[in-house]
């Protein structure tokens with residue numbers, strides 16, 4: 001059988017019985033680009049609207065004139081010269097050290113402490129404005145729930161930025177409490193340390209000891225039984241506790257994140273339980289310890305109507321507790337301040353919210369004030385536990401597309417075509433003739449139908465063994481030619497991304513949460529391909545085929561060159577929950593991390609900290625393997641099996657060194673030569689590169705030290 005030709009062999013006349021030589025000449029493709037802006041008229045601002053950056057990005061992200069994603073580190077207060085080019089950060093972080101970079105491997109998380117600061121200040125200022133506007137007579141004092149992102153530097157930053165607002169922390173487990181106490185050593189003494197979650201004697205004792213250590217710990221009762229432990233342990237430790245109570249509200253949040261709300265919610269005390277606990281505390285002379293009412297409607301509260309409903313109900317419970325004699329002083333409205341992931345400002349979606357930060361704060365303050373005023377109760381301190389709203393924007397995950405499936409349409413010579421058709425089974429020939437006729441008549445739908453039938457019959461022949469693999473490929477090629485000729489839209493391509501969805505975007509896998517994903521450069525060019533993203537784990541779930549705006553594919557650019565390894569995508573608004581939830585499926589660990597601050601240098605940013613992601617040895621250790629012993633075993637094996645191989649072979653020392661570097665490297669693909677292969681030919685093939693690795697680039701850098709080579 002002749003090999004399929006790469007171009008149409010126009011010199012060979014078609015066999016008389018066949019209708020045409022080239023489908024493309026028979027069926028001029030309709031102009032699928034009609035009405036679409038051509039390449040030369042494309043602009044960064046068109047990309048900003050195509051990817052909805054102008055809807056979800058504000059006030060922190062946009063697109064600059066170079067077609068790169070731009071960061072506005074101080075939100076709307078960012079001056080022109082303070083804008084940071086995200087692509088430049090990625091280059092700085094990932095370029096080799098001898099090229100002036102930091103030699104970090106992607107994927108990479110870029111943390112933006114300036115954005116964190118702006119978030120904390122914005123929330124504070126929204127509440128302060130609402131308090132002033134309403135004539136509310138107490139203040140707002142927020143806490144950050146560390147479960148949203150327990151990274152040491154994130155928590156430290158929040159404590160530092162929130163110091164002047166008495167901003168505190170919320171912990172939901174013993175390790176979270178330990179980290180909160182440790183971070184709050186540098187915090188404001190009045191800052192709350194709210195202890196939520198299920199508690200045992202150890203957890204409660206720790207919180208009580210926290211008070212002895214000068215922390216403003218509040219033990220929030222999630223279960224009725226916890227009251228007995230608190231009473232008992234506080235007596236034993238000689239500590240007067242501050243107690244909070246989590247109320248199970250009737251208000252129900254129907255969205256995905258609302259399962260913790262309503263009467264059947266997992267947490268909190270029912271009305272009857274609240275009354276029983278009040279009685280118990282009263283009987284043992286501790287009712288004055290009950291000072292805080294807590295509730296949590298659920299994450300991503302979609303509308304201010306639902307918020308007002310829940311806050312209004314809780315405010316009534318608060319007033320009742322005052323009436324019952326508790327020395328109440330704080331109402332803690334929990335989390336739930338939502339993020340507009342798709343920029344649609346919709347109150348009917350899990351990935352959007354129908355309010356602004358200011359409207360949220362106004363609804364909270366207004367509801368509490370009106371309930372308290374009606375019952376003549378002193379206005380309480382308002383505490384909120386916003387997590388998502390504080391940390392989501394501050395981190396960007398950047399990853400690379402390493403290859404893409406191709407939609408190249410093979411071309412066929414008449415000889416190839418006749419050879420193929422001669423060997424088709426009878427019924428397939430019938431389909432082929434019908435296909436020809438439909439093509440001649442310009443009947444596109446019928447064309448598609450018969451080409452599918454033809455393909456199906458040939459697949460059956462192949463399964464029976466009467467068709468060989470070249471014939472099958474030729475039929476596929478013919479059908480692709482037909483699709484192209486009739487102007488069928490290009491099928492969606494698969495872009496392979498050097499990432500683990502399970503590790504870095506677990507909420508997409510687990511609950512279908514959508515995040516904005518956008519190429520971070522080339523936005524001055526029109527994206528010409530539609531693609532889905534497939535990660536490098538060996539798991540069919542490791543792909544992203546749903547995007548904001550209800551899209552099932554993402555507009556993308558063609559990869560450049562053979563390996564195409566320099567096409568960078570960013571996942572935005574993922575600073576909350578993703579890092580803590582991510583696992584190590586396939587033993588892909590977390591990304592590298594850089595911390596980037598706005599600076600007044602020529603490139604407007606400084607990398608103040610950079611850390612490689614976990615190495616293969618690190619992730620192996622997490623599963624109880626012992627990399628050092630594993631290495632020793634493999635080294636002995638090399639000594640046993642490999643003898644001196646001469647100039648071109650690998651001796652056992654070289655093999656042992658190669659294995660050692662594999663333990664030290666991150667598990668992700670690297671575009672360079674492999675330390676186990678002598679050749680240093682860089683053809684875009686992805687393998688491992690020992691030279692690019694260390695464990696920590698600069699974990700000991702002083703807090704605000706800018707590296708001399710930091711500016712890209």
Ligand SMILES: Cc1ncc(COP(=O)(O)O)c(C=O)c1O
Nearest residue numbers: 296299300335336385386387388
């Ligand atoms: C008790 C409590 N507080 C605060 C939060 C943080 O919520 P969000 O991230 O929606 O602000 C949660 C999260 O579900 C929570 O359960």
